[in-house]
Amino acid sequence: MSVPGPLIQIDQLSKRFDKGALAALDSVTAHVNAGEVTGLVGPDGAGKTTLLRLIAGLLVPSTGKITVNGLDPVTDSGAVHRIVSYMPQRFGLYEDLSVQENLTLYADLRSVLGSDREEAFERLLGFTGLAPFTNRLAGALSGGMKQKLGLACALIKKPDLLLLDEPSVGVDPISRRELWRMVYELVDQGIGVVWSTAYLDEAEQCARVLLLNEGALLYAGSPQDLTDRVAGRTYQIRHIDTDRREVLSEATKLATVIDGVIQGSRVRLVMAEGADPPNLAPLNAGLAAEISQIPPRFEDAFMDLIGGGFRATSPFADREDSAAHTMNQVVEARALTRRFGDFTAADKISFEVGRGEIFGLIGPNGAGKSTTFKMLCGLLQPSEGSARVVGLDLQNAPSKARGRIGYMAQKFSLYGDLSVQQNLDFFAGVYGLTGKSRKDAISQMIETFGFADRLDVNAMGLPLGYKQRLALACAVMHDPDVLFLDEPTSGVDPRTRREFWTHINAMVANGVTIMVTTHFLDEAEYCDRMALIYRSKMIASGSPDELKDRARASGMMDPTLEDAFIALVEQSDREREAA
Incomplete structure (x- = not known):
């Protein structure tokens, strides 16, 4: 039974995890209405997950109060858990269980039995489009399918309130639109939804937003008003x-x-x-x-x-090392193919990337772009075809080729229990730097990124912006000819993203070549050219504007890159069906 007023009322809510530490949430006052999507917007570390866990009764406030449909999540936890469903950031799935087994487990946990259980399974499998995949292990699903399964598990019993913690991170634009469609179907049924996100374009799809930054509430209200x-x-x-x-x-x-x-x-x-x-x-x-x-x-x-x-000039803009990067064709993919048993993950993909060029690989989850990316940077052997970096074949001279490559993985690939200094020392060794060149390279990175007063701080304790700087420093200290970036700004705030691309643009001006994968298509706008991979094949390539022009030719007036992405994938599906 609902009570009059907001579905969630938050009054002067604060949460500290350690005495004397900065508040994860600081005196937040806000409300959430039933039957609409409220966006919980802000960068990593803003306090979004902490707030969701407080609403769900998984954490106890330090000060202040929350009520959910008139209930206190601490003193009325059992009643709150019956009306709230929570989809955590990392899916909450058991990856060694099948789709059906995950649904069955959640039905057991929520005491959904008998005919209600069978009806819920049929409804949710149809709602998410997972009916053909009930026997597939959750760990073998694409990112978008994992998110749909996570949503189905959260909805095994219809809630009054659905909490979604960054459901679109690592999800391609097609799956992201599917998730939004499903969520708005739930809103039409009167369910209140809180959608946490670091992507500000998603805020525009919400009825209201709560904008958090460093634990403080900067804005609450309509996204259009802001x-x-x-x-x-x-x-x-x-x-x-x-x-x-x-x-x-x-x-x-x-x-x-x-x-x-x-x-x-x-x-x-x-x-x-x-x-x-x-x-x-x-x-x-x-x-x-x-x-x-x-x-x-x-x-x-x-x-x-x-x-x-971000306003400062990148330190890379002052480096005079462009003479070191002189080869015209830096990356070459020749009919790159990779099979896993009977499954072809990448099929005869070919392109060239020139010196000082930013080249992007985009595509839906499971399309083959990550497989292609891994073959190009030597992490995966091709079944057929060849990959060359600065003229070196990655199969015949892998160690030489890798010495000319920098690699920055998603979530930065740092060692959290090592200090800034220890991470720099470790990666210098990985890239084969020794003696004076090693010492000079580390000193240059410390000066370039301003690490001098943080050298003894463990990587896991760094603010997000410094983590990203350290990951970039570790990837470029050996002055690579080509830098591979795998989802480099996933989850970071827009200002940190701008700082990152200021450094990348300065490196490109010095002749460094960039290969990047991303699901965040605003970031893909920085590319000079890109390849769209779908169903293991390269179905389109060109500049961002050229891909938009192809979508414009099909009737769109002023398409975004995301519009072009979806239009080209749908066109490929139509051509496939016609063939």
């Missing part, structure tokens, strides 16, 4: 006939520019309140360049709220 605060202050520079990365760098040095990002061949800017758009001549955008006003996004308003984007 977006409207920067109306008339967002611009796009088009028809740039020089280096768009250089134009962005020059623009963000202006005091009147709050934020700037690359969008394909264009540059998007957010201006300070009352400021006129910049004069293009000093930005060296070319004679054909023009600037025009465009509608604002929620992310523009967020950047304005926190005081703007």
Whole structure:
């Protein structure tokens, strides 16, 4: 039975895990309504998961109070657990159990029995599209299918409140849209949903947002109301006939520019309140360049709220090492194929990547892009075809080729129990640096990224921005010709993402080649070219604008890169069915 008023009421809520430590949540007051999606928005470490666990009764507040449908999650925990379903960030699945076995386990845990159980299984398998995969192990599912199974397990008993902790991290755009469709079907049934996310574009799909940063609530209300605060202050520079990365760098040095990002061949800017758009001549955008006003996004308003984007010049911009990277074709994939038994994960994929180019691999979960990526950086042997880096065949000269490669894995691949200094020492050894060159490289990374006062801090204790800097330092200290980036900014806040790409753009200017995989297609806009992998094949390639043009040709007026991604995949499916 529901009670009058908000579904969740939060009053002056704080949570500290250690005495004297910074609060994970600090005096948060907010509410959540039934029958709508409330976005819990903010970067890693903002306090989103802590708040969800407090709502679910899994943590006890330090101070303040929460009620869920009039119930206290601490003193009325049993009643709260009966009306709340919680889907944790890491799926909460048992990967060595099948889809059906996971559903059966959750039905047992929630005491769903008899005909109610059978009805729930049939309804949820149809709702998620998992009916054909009931015997498949959860560990063998793609990221999107895991998320759907996690959602099904959370819904085994219909709740009043559904808590979703970053359900779209690591999920491709198609699966992400499917998840949103399913969630809005639940909202139509009167269920209240709290959707936690680090992706600010998802905030625009919520009825209300709670915007957290470092444990503090920065904003609560309609996403459109916050977006409207920067109306008339967002611009796009088009028809740039020089280096768009250089134009962005020059623009963000202006005091009147709050934020700037690359969008394909264009540059998007957010201006300070009352400021006129910049004069293009000093930005060296070319004679054909023009600037025009465009509608604002929620992310523009967020950047304005926190005081703007990353402004400093990257230390890599001052390094004069471009002469070390002179080969024209740095990465070559020739009919790359990889089979696992009877299954072909990558099928005859071919492309070349030039010096100082950013090349992206995009595609749905399970499409084959990660397999291709691993073959190109020497982590996986091809079944057929060849992969070459700076002219070296990864099969015939793997150690030499790997010495010319830098690799930054998702979640940064750092050793959390080692200090900053120990991580730098370890990775210097991994990349074969010895003697004076090793000492000089480590000293340069310490100076470049400002680690001097944190050398004794364990990596797991670093703020997220420093973790990312350390991971990048470990990947580039040996001055690689090509840097492989695997989902490099997953879950990080927009300002940290901008800092990261400032460093990458500076490295590219010095001749370093970048290979990147990402599901976050705003990030893919930084690529010069990309390959779209689907059903193990490369179905499209080109610049971000060229892929958008292909979607525009099919009837879309002004498609985003995500729109183009989905349109090209759907077109491939139609052609496959016709064949």
